[in-house]
Amino acid sequence: MTKKAASRIIKVDALSRVEGEGALDLRIKDGQIQDLKFRIFEPPRFFEALLRGRDFSEAPDITSRICGICPIAYLLGASQAMEDALGVEVSGPLRDLRRLIYCGEWIESHVLHAAMLHAPDFLGLDDALQIAKANPDLVKKALKLKKIGNDILDVVGGRAVHPVNLKVGGFYKVPTKDRVRELIEPLKWAIETSRELALAFGGFEFPDFDYDYTCVSMRHPDEYAIQDGTIVSNRGLAIGVNEFPDHFLDEHVAHSNALHGMTKDGGAYLVGPVARYNNNFAQLSKLAKATAKDAGLAPTCTNPFQSIVVRMVETLFACEEALRIVKAYEEPDASCVNIKPRAGTGHGCTEAPRGICYHRYRIDADGLIENATIMPPTAQNQKQIEMDLRGVIERNMNLADEKLKWRCEQTIRNYDPCISCATHFLRLNIERD
Amino acid sequence: MVVAKKPKLAVWKFSSCDGCQLSLLDCEDELLVVADSVEIAYFLEATRAQVKGPYDISLVEGSITTADEEKRIHKVRKQSKMLITIGACATAGGIQALKNFADVDDFVQAVYAHPEYIETLKKSTAIADHVPVDLELRGCPINKMQLLEVLGATLAGRKPNVPDHSQCMECKMSGTVCVMVAKGQACLGPVTQAGCGNVCPACDRGCYGCFGPKELPNTHALAERLGELGLSDKQRRDLFRTFNAAAAPFAKESLNHD
Numbered sequence: 122m123t124k125k126a127a128s129r130i131i132k133v134d135a136l137s138r139v140e141g142e143g144a145l146d147l148r149i150k151d152g153q154i155q156d157l158k159f160r161i162f163e164p165p166r167f168f169e170a171l172l173r174g175r176d177f178s179e180a181p182d183i184t185s186r187i188c189g190i191c192p193i194a195y196l197l198g199a200s201q202a203m204e205d206a207l208g209v210e211v212s213g214p215l216r217d218l219r220r221l222i223y224c225g226e227w228i229e230s231h232v233l234h235a236a237m238l239h240a241p242d243f244l245g246l247d248d249a250l251q252i253a254k255a256n257p258d259l260v261k262k263a264l265k266l267k268k269i270g271n272d273i274l275d276v277v278g279g280r281a282v283h284p285v286n287l288k289v290g291g292f293y294k295v296p297t298k299d300r301v302r303e304l305i306e307p308l309k310w311a312i313e314t315s316r317e318l319a320l321a322f323g324g325f326e327f328p329d330f331d332y333d334y335t336c337v338s339m340r341h342p343d344e345y346a347i348q349d350g351t352i353v354s355n356r357g358l359a360i361g362v363n364e365f366p367d368h369f370l371d372e373h374v375a376h377s378n379a380l381h382g383m384t385k386d387g388g389a390y391l392v393g394p395v396a397r398y399n400n401n402f403a404q405l406s407k408l409a410k411a412t413a414k415d416a417g418l419a420p421t422c423t424n425p426f427q428s429i430v431v432r433m434v435e436t437l438f439a440c441e442e443a444l445r446i447v448k449a450y451e452e453p454d455a456s457c458v459n460i461k462p463r464a465g466t467g468h469g470c471t472e473a474p475r476g477i478c479y480h481r482y483r484i485d486a487d488g489l490i491e492n493a494t495i496m497p498p499t500a501q502n503q504k505q506i507e508m509d510l511r512g513v514i515e516r517n518m519n520l521a522d523e524k525l526k527w528r529c530e531q532t533i534r535n536y537d538p539c540i541s542c543a544t545h546f547l548r549l550n551i552e553r554d
Numbered sequence: 555m556v557v558a559k560k561p562k563l564a565v566w567k568f569s570s571c572d573g574c575q576l577s578l579l580d581c582e583d584e585l586l587v588v589a590d591s592v593e594i595a596y597f598l599e600a601t602r603a604q605v606k607g608p609y610d611i612s613l614v615e616g617s618i619t620t621a622d623e624e625k626r627i628h629k630v631r632k633q634s635k636m637l638i639t640i641g642a643c644a645t646a647g648g649i650q651a652l653k654n655f656a657d658v659d660d661f662v663q664a665v666y667a668h669p670e671y672i673e674t675l676k677k678s679t680a681i682a683d684h685v686p687v688d689l690e691l692r693g694c695p696i697n698k699m700q701l702l703e704v705l706g707a708t709l710a711g712r713k714p715n716v717p718d719h720s721q722c723m724e725c726k727m728s729g730t731v732c733v734m735v736a737k738g739q740a741c742l743g744p745v746t747q748a749g750c751g752n753v754c755p756a757c758d759r760g761c762y763g764c765f766g767p768k769e770l771p772n773t774h775a776l777a778e779r780l781g782e783l784g785l786s787d788k789q790r791r792d793l794f795r796t797f798n799a800a801a802a803p804f805a806k807e808s809l810n811h812d
Binding site: 142163164165166167168169170171173175176179182183186187188189190192233237238241247248249250253257260261264265267268271279280281282283285286292293294372456527530539 | 567568569570571572573574576577579580582583585586589594599600601602603619620623648649650652653656660661662664665666667672674678694695750751753754756757758759762764789792796797
């Protein structure tokens with residue numbers, strides 16, 4: 122064990138394997154945390170401001186540019202908020218197509234993070250390319266699985282990054298039955314492979330840490346919520362999407378370009394795969410539940426390091442859902458429902474891969490946007506990430522600087538933080554006095 | 555005899571959504587081959603490992619929106635033999651350049667409770683406005699096949715084959731029915747550079763110009779035609795003012811309708 126002087130300074134300048142730019146400032150004195158700030162320094166891009174005066178129909182494409190990893194969360198969240206404002210409902214086969222493309226985003230984003238960005242931490246490696254040297258087969262399978270997610274985005278959305286085929290009211294053009302059905306065989310392989318990866322990641326050694334999280338997620342009466350539903354927590358919260366602003370606050374703190382989300386009473390909360398899994402476990406498929414169990418997960422997950430396994434269980438579920446929708450797919454008669462602008466306020470919320478992503482817009486009688494509010498998942502998780510870091514650092518105070526630094530990074534990566542989204546993120550500076 | 559070393563590749567991020575550098579990780583079939591032919595020396599989104607410069611190839615994503623970024627791009631340029639900008643943010647300022655047409659203080663106040671915590675420049679600008687750029691790849695996002703072509707060509711020491719004709723030509727070549735002629739839809743295809751892979755017209759949707767202006771675009775004639783199709787000045791202004799709003803020909807045309 123490394124012998125420590127009473128004071129030391131550790132600095133790391135940029136957190137890697139996350140989407141966007143962020144840093145952690147940590148001051149430790151006599152084995153006590155003096156100050157801990159998880160900073161997001163991704164430059165602000167002012168989406169809420171630049172939407173003002175734009176037509177309601179432009180909100181999905183413009184807001185999708187908040188994030189290249191989870192554009193569907195923005196395309197759909199914005200669309201559904203506008204549909205809410207305009208009194209329109211997208212149901213039936215068009216809703217199924219939306220769920221299908223969202224499954225594609227979950228697969229692509231979850232596999233990217235779990236296999237390429239997070240797994241190296243558990244193996245003590247710098248990146249997935251190093252895993253590829255030791256286990257090329259695993260990385261090749263992961264890449265192929267991720268590609269199937271992107272293929273869904275491409276077939277339904279016209280393009281993998283920033284799809285072009287989604288709009289308020291539905292789609293520009295519905296995909297042909299032939300192209301959709303071509304996804305059947307790849308998805309069958311994807312189900313087996315995501316189980317295999319879940320079991321492989323389940324065998325990792327997980328740092329000892331538990332937290333009694335306030336888990337906030339969507340819930341849908343009939344299915345594991347992805348693209349719509351109500352907002353619930355494991356503390357008894359059950360609200361409509363339109364009530365989100367009444368129950369959650371955001372605070373602008375000096376050290377971050379992302380607004381910090383919190384519950385009304387100022388508490389941290391958790392959104393994302395672990396929150397969804399804990400809240401909606403009962404609605405997972407039989408195979409997803411069995412895989413969770415075989416990979417070492419209990420029906421409630423309280424160790425954030427196991428989020429990598431939860432992501433693979435959700436990936437498996439998303440593959441099964443996608444397969445179900447794809448098999449039943451028939452081309453709908455109309456690609457969208459008709460929209461007529463009117464004045465109003467609308468709310469939209471979906472389960473982005475990283476957690477609930479809330480949108481609210483007020484539009485005028487001509488359909489022009491007067492006001493926009495977007496609450497991305499990483500902003501909501503930011504406070505909880507700081508809480509986790511505090512706990513992890515306290516338990517690992519005797520680790521050597523380089524190891525403690527890496528453990529902190531791993532803790533942050535448990536959240537698959539999307540800093541581009543939240544800035545609306547990481548240098549890691551540890552100072553020990 | 556000198557043993558040939560693998561060229562060092564660096565990926566840099568400025569103000570952006572990460573979608574263009576994600577395109578590199580999205581090259582699922584080719585990623586391991588690419589990784590084998592270069593040394594990935596700096597790529598924060600993918601790896602903890604950082605190798606010091608100089609770098610043979612630097613891919614730069616994002617636009618310049620803060621004083622810190624303004625300084626950092628010069629450091630990147632100094633360390634890079636070849637600097638390639640990737641995507642509409644890097645080549646034209648991106649969607650965040652909409653603030654160039656507004657009062658930035660007003661923007662800060664609209665989003666943040668404590669404007670004093672926010673540091674931002676008045677304009678979002680392209681990388682080439684600050685340092686010499688060797689090659690640019692357009693698009694919001696870039697097309698990953700174009701990225702592979704540019705990397706492959708650069709490694710082989712040949713000129714990359716990146717077309718600079720219009721999106722309109724792409725539709726003709728692929729036999730896609732013209733959405734403007736056949737359906738009267740607004741389309742920026744005649745003035746937009748090709749390369750996306752024909753994605754919007756193939757979805758029965760007019761091109762929204764995410765690859766930016768082609769060389770010498772006749773935006774005026776297109777705007778006239780769009781007017782005849784019933785688009786108001788505001789609609790025409792907004793059509794030219796999206797992901798490549800600050801690209802000169804698009805900026806100029808949008809101001810004609812302000």
